Amino acid sequence: MTRTRGEPAGDEIIPGGSEKPARSLAALVAVWVVGTVLLAGTSGADLPMGWSPPERIAVGVWLVWPRVALDSSGNGIAVWVQFRGPTSADGADIWASQYTAGTGWQNAIVIAPGNGTDWGPQLAVNEGGQAVVFWAQGPSVLAVRFSPSAGWSHVETVAARMNLTAAPAVTIDPSGRATAAWVENGHIWSSRFVAGLGWSVPERVDTGSEMTGAPSLVAEGASSVLAVWSQPTGVWYDVQASRWIEGVGWGVPELLDASDTEAAVYPVIGASAAGRILVVWRQGIDPYSLWASHYSSDSGWTAPEQIETLSGSAWLSQLAVDRAGDALVAWVHTSNLSYRFDSVWATRFSMASGAWTEAIRIDPPGADPPITGDLSIGVDGSGRGLAAWTTGDQPYVARFEGVWSPGAAFNQQTFAGGFQLAVAGDGAALLLWTSPSGVYASSFLPTTQNPEPSITPLIPVAAVGMLVGGIAVTYVLRRRRRTSSK
Numbered sequence: 035m036t037r038t039r040g041e042p043a044g045d046e047i048i049p050g051g052s053e054k055p056a057r058s059l060a061a062l063v064a065v066w067v068v069g070t071v072l073l074a075g076t077s078g079a080d081l082p083m084g085w086s087p088p089e090r091i092a093v094g095v096w097l098v099w100p101r102v103a104l105d106s107s108g109n110g111i112a113v114w115v116q117f118r119g120p121t122s123a124d125g126a127d128i129w130a131s132q133y134t135a136g137t138g139w140q141n142a143i144v145i146a147p148g149n150g151t152d153w154g155p156q157l158a159v160n161e162g163g164q165a166v167v168f169w170a171q172g173p174s175v176l177a178v179r180f181s182p183s184a185g186w187s188h189v190e191t192v193a194a195r196m197n198l199t200a201a202p203a204v205t206i207d208p209s210g211r212a213t214a215a216w217v218e219n220g221h222i223w224s225s226r227f228v229a230g231l232g233w234s235v236p237e238r239v240d241t242g243s244e245m246t247g248a249p250s251l252v253a254e255g256a257s258s259v260l261a262v263w264s265q266p267t268g269v270w271y272d273v274q275a276s277r278w279i280e281g282v283g284w285g286v287p288e289l290l291d292a293s294d295t296e297a298a299v300y301p302v303i304g305a306s307a308a309g310r311i312l313v314v315w316r317q318g319i320d321p322y323s324l325w326a327s328h329y330s331s332d333s334g335w336t337a338p339e340q341i342e343t344l345s346g347s348a349w350l351s352q353l354a355v356d357r358a359g360d361a362l363v364a365w366v367h368t369s370n371l372s373y374r375f376d377s378v379w380a381t382r383f384s385m386a387s388g389a390w391t392e393a394i395r396i397d398p399p400g401a402d403p404p405i406t407g408d409l410s411i412g413v414d415g416s417g418r419g420l421a422a423w424t425t426g427d428q429p430y431v432a433r434f435e436g437v438w439s440p441g442a443a444f445n446q447q448t449f450a451g452g453f454q455l456a457v458a459g460d461g462a463a464l465l466l467w468t469s470p471s472g473v474y475a476s477s478f479l480p481t482t483q484n485p486e487p488s489i490t491p492l493i494p495v496a497a498v499g500m501l502v503g504g505i506a507v508t509y510v511l512r513r514r515r516r517t518s519s520k
Contacts, residue, residue, distance in 0.1 A: 091112075096116070096120060098114065099114055099150065099154025100112060100454075101113045101157035102157070102475075103157050109132070110159075111131075111133070111165050112131050112133065112475065113145070113167050114155075126148070126150055127144045127149065128150040128155055129142050129143065130186065146189050149189065152200075155169040162210070166178070166180070168192070169202050172198060174193065174195065175225075176192060177227070177233070190232075200218070200248075201216060201247075203251045205253045207256045208256055210229060211256065215249040217249070220244075220245035221246055222263055238284075241286065242266070244265055246263050247299060249263045250262050254309045258279045260303060260329075263301065264297075270294065270295070271299050272290075272293075273298045274287040275290055275303075276288070298315050298317045299317075300316050302314055303353070314353050315351075316348060316349075321348075322347045322348055323340055323343065324365060325340050326363075342393045344393060346367055347367070348366075349365060350409045351364070353411070356415055359385035361383040361385075363411075364379065364409060364421045367379050377405065378397040378423050378432075380393070380434070381394065394438055418435045418436075421441075422453055423453065425443070
């Protein structure tokens with residue numbers, strides 16, 4: 035496959051033509067859709083250790099684009115688009131359900147009537163439980179906000195534009211101020227929400243003349259936001275970053291990759307509570323490898339580093355950063371240009387040493403059929419993590435607690451696909467996946483049984499240095515009360 039500038043900008047296209055658009059693992063809630071019911075899980079056969087069977091949380095006709103996230107107390111929100119009939123012409127609404135730690139799911143409600151059919155909603159939740167749902171609908175970008183004390187707001191028009199809008203992204207800081215970004219007429223625009231002031235006048239983020247890829251956002255505390263995207267600066271697509279600073283606005287974009295002979299595309303970004311930032315992207319001309327850069331306020335961006343050297347291509351890279359700035363990265367690998375996903379790999383970054391571990395294969399070797407493309411990864415506050423993906427029509431999960439456990443299958447006949455990840459600051463995480471007609475949820479609790487066997491590194495990394503689909507994972511910290519015998 036040849037390209038003049040690299041892969042097309044926007045959501046990552048996976049083979050077959052489909053779009054990809056803590057301290058301890060204490061409670062993991064997963065949501066998925068199947069048939070005409072929305073289910074959530076809270077215990078069962080044919081499941082990996084600690085996982086529960088589905089629990090129904092809503093009934094519908096055609097449910098798509100599920101999203102889920104947790105706050106620092108383990109309370110969560112799930113949102114999805116639900117069509118009113120069997121075809122898109124019947125119209126659709128955005129629905130939501132709240133999850134309360136120790137209680138379970140509340141009844142689902144409509145939060146945005148007649149919305150969400152163009153670009154699925156994006157969800158962001160802060161540690162205090164404040165949330166924002168943001169989506170693109172024709173020439174407009176819209177939002178609904180949530181407060182634990184006041185509930186859901188009415189639908190708000192963030193911006194009514196002259197051109198079609200696409201590729202929505204949103205983040206929310208600890209004080210509840212939200213930043214939304216989208217692509218319009220080939221360029222990235224953004225708006226900020228501040229309580230008492232509402233949404234700001236849209237401001238352009240990129241400064242180039244060429245079309246951009248989809249933006250990725252992360253809030254850095256309460257006074258700044260960082261955006262990354264891909265955009266040609268010459269013949270090839272390059273990864274660029276810009277910072278929004280209170281009282282200043284968006285800064286001049288910085289180039290993160292150093293190549294002028296191959297494409298750098300699909301960047302993803304993560305940040306720790308202390309503001310340590312990492313960006314990972316794909317770079318090459320078929321095959322593609324993974325590269326990364328990290329940022330500190332003292333020295334700025336580090337030089338780009340290749341973080342895996344497997345033979346073949348890396349796809350669907352995912353990134354999760356813990357409080358200390360350490361990170362887990364996972365990706366789906368294809369060993370040749372046939373674009374047959376055949377394995378899932380992971381590596382870990384240490385902020386203290388500035389080094390990446392050897393790449394490790396975390397899916398069960400020899401699984402048949404091959405990986406079908408969905409992948410999500412989450413990390414808790416102390417760096418323990420979980421990855422989820424699909425093989426055939428079954429979800430698999432693997433746990434990281436210093437070492438990776440082998441991937442284990444769910445063996446759920448109700449599963450179809452689509453993963454997305456969100457992780458709360460206290461170690462909570464939510465796991466979300468979909469089928470063509472519904473959304474399901476399941477919960478994870480740690481057990482006192484012996485841990486699953488670990489796996490060891492397979493392939494060394496050459497350079498020492500430095501991750502649109504549907505699974506969202508939530509880990510909820512539960513401290514065990516220590517008892518003594520007399």
